[in-house]
Amino acid sequence: MSVSQALGEYAAALSYADIPGPVLDHARLLVLDTLMCGALGAVASPEVELLTRTLTRGEPGGGPATGWMTGAALSPPSAALVNATAVHAFELDDVAIGQHYGASVLPPALAVAPLAGPLDGRDLLTALVAGCEVAARVQRAAGRAPHAEVGFHGPSLIATFAAAVAAGRALRLDATGLAHAIGHAAQQASGIMATQHGGMGKRLLPGVAARNGTFAALLAAEGFTSGADMLERPYGGYFPVVSGGASTWDAARALDVPAGHWATVETRFKFWACRFPIHPALEGLRDLRARYGLDASSVDRVEVELDPAAYKAVGFPWQPTSTASAQQNLRICVASYILDGDVFLDQFTPAALARPELLDLAGRVEPVEAAGGELFKRESPVRVHLRDGRELTALGRVRGGADDPGTPALVAAKAGRLAAAIGRGDDFVEALGWRQLDELAGAESLLHTMRPTERGTR
Template sequence: MDVTSQLGTFAAGLTYADLPPDVRERCRMSFLDAIGIMLGAADFAKRDGDRCLETYLEGMAPPGKATVLGYGIRTTPLMAAFANGTLMEALDCQDSNMKALMHSGSSVIPTALVLAETNPITWADLVPAIIAGYEVHTRLMLAVQPGHWYKGFQGTGTFGTCAAATTAGRLLGFDARQMTAALGISGFIMPVSNGDNQFKGYNVKPVHGGQAAMCGLSSAYMAQAGYRAGPLEGEPPRHHAALHILSDGPNLERTLAGLNETWHTRDVAYKPYPIGHFIVGVIELILDILAERRIKPDEVASVEVTTYKDAVTSTGKKYTTTQSNHVDAHLSIPYCVAVTLADGQMTSRQLLKDRLRDPKLHELASRVIVSEDPTMTKAYPNEWPARIVIRLHGDGSIERQIDKVKWSPHRTPTWAELSEKFHLMADPIIGPDRATRAIENVAKLKEGSTLASLIMTLTKK
């Protein structure tokens, strides 16, 4: 099946007018959300004393015209895409598609942003480029999941490279032939993003968003220069290419089913808290309980969390210590439950080193037991059910269950809710007035608008 060329033709030809109004607005929401996330991650790194990205850029990023948000650094589009993509993944607060198990925005939005800053690109150009990136990414992932995940690969970094290449190619004005070449190249140079570096607490984890953005943009530049590569589905007799070697055997029909008719971008979910999506429902339940009554940590005998298998295996058995970092913490159900009970909130402040050094938190987390409910596993990924039972010393207990989680496709956030999140992330680093102007700028973007005013708001004091 000729998958790569058909996806390339789709992406190269997609226009603003082709997109349903609700899909265009979903793009606006993801764009605003991503900018806030990047700014919030830069602020978090500074407050946490983490200079890894800054030090790397000081040594490796030459001067240029593209902005690293939150740092005031202007460098080449490739390096800015890398840095902003890394920021997208730093707090695990990015948008997701749980059916395809990846974060398209981590590579697509940084790529779109640097090209829109350095080229005369309008909103009418940007929207189809972003949506094309999301759609191509999702369709490729649907072909390889769940085997890709269970083999240990992380689709944000692997096929996220194809997503960024798609967005870049669309913004660089590629025809179908060039777009197909960019996709083929992206399948050749994509990072081997893996689950151990995602879930074992290594601080390199967010880099896979940056690598996907940079490699995807690089793929487009290579195609523009004349490089060519074979298709993502490979060629006979061996088919030694990304879709086959990174899966248990791809379902190629899923990449093309409903092309130009079914918009998988509608399945994008957002995160109200800076934690893994597997954990969002559990924390929503905790916060709902705390809104009704305050619970002191020393009242808690145990917390029983029941949820679906992937949530249990990836985040339910991870117990933290005072030596854990924020990567450990925001992908740990026990820690997130404990700190939310203790602090009454789940924000980036709950992930700072100073907070992680409190031994009482980890002792409370040790009282959190997470187990699978097979019925919930069957409901996933259409729903992400979770149940909690907080057992208090004595005979008291509090029980809650949720199926349709906050900001999932079943309960999409409003513009006002995403704006509130944007302020939470961006205010500490650019101030509330500039954050408000940025929100207004994104809200007012029309077909002929450029991003000049928005970029100035984000970068100029």
């Protein structure tokens, strides 16, 4: 049996009853966070506006799916593209190992729902978890190197599988159909990190993965078949290709998953509007601010230690190009936090990024490349050198995981901030019905609250 076939059987057999309560709890939070990030992107992102305009001109007849908060009539692949791009539009969506799960699974599942008949809340949650778990198995087999080190965008390479399975489950594909969808996903997975250094392309990466995975599932639903060994075939298979011909992959790892292990709960929610390898440093600075009342005028320079992959990803010298590039830049984000005590939406306006004091302080932030070790670690040593000669140190660790009992409250508070940013209140958040998602007769009712609103509220 090939890897695609084995993963298709796993995804088809997974039932709501199989999923432990803590995993379902985390999946509900993922739905809330994804919808709220998507609402912000749909209302306030120029990239989403341009993308929607492009697609509606190219698809004048529209389709059965819709753009969140805009009501634009779109084909299911295009709706997945637009809505997942909206979710990622401000670098606030969730993150896992090589993944942005929310953008990868929720937009595709909801985009195909009009074609699949009634999709209740339990079906939706099962589809989302199935997508997360299959993608994690693909990631497990592929490993992290060398594709992560040479500059492929991990969530684009891996998330296409999550999208294919989530959409496939929503379409009620059987094991064979899901295997074909996974095969189709393998030949479409793509994405490079050069997009973070200018232009609007960085926002598109999860959207393209969502679109490709949705298209893969729709192909399979129509009987369009895929080769059985698209992942592990020695010449031209997904694993050998993303590994650059190196022997770092092992197809067996996709199937050899410890009993009781659920990758869905490895999703971490983001509370800073920047790329994840920067978050540990910000958490370290948050700790120093709480302990010492860190003040920008007292700071001489800052050193942040990064693993080699993170150093390449976020440690680059700052050259003003785009908002997206600023959100990927350690120096800008660290300086913003020291000046403002936050790295959220207001820190990335053109005026905020042009501040002389920000640029001066950013020039005194020094990324330090650590030797070897784990890629994209969830902790970073931070050293703040003060003008009076003192040195403040902290080991910053990321928040927002299932292992942190404070995560639900933090995600709810973030949802409130995002609602306020688009001119809505807590009633908007609660109207999404995410707490009672399991009991919804039609999961598409989630989108009733995501009705059209005026753009540019921010």
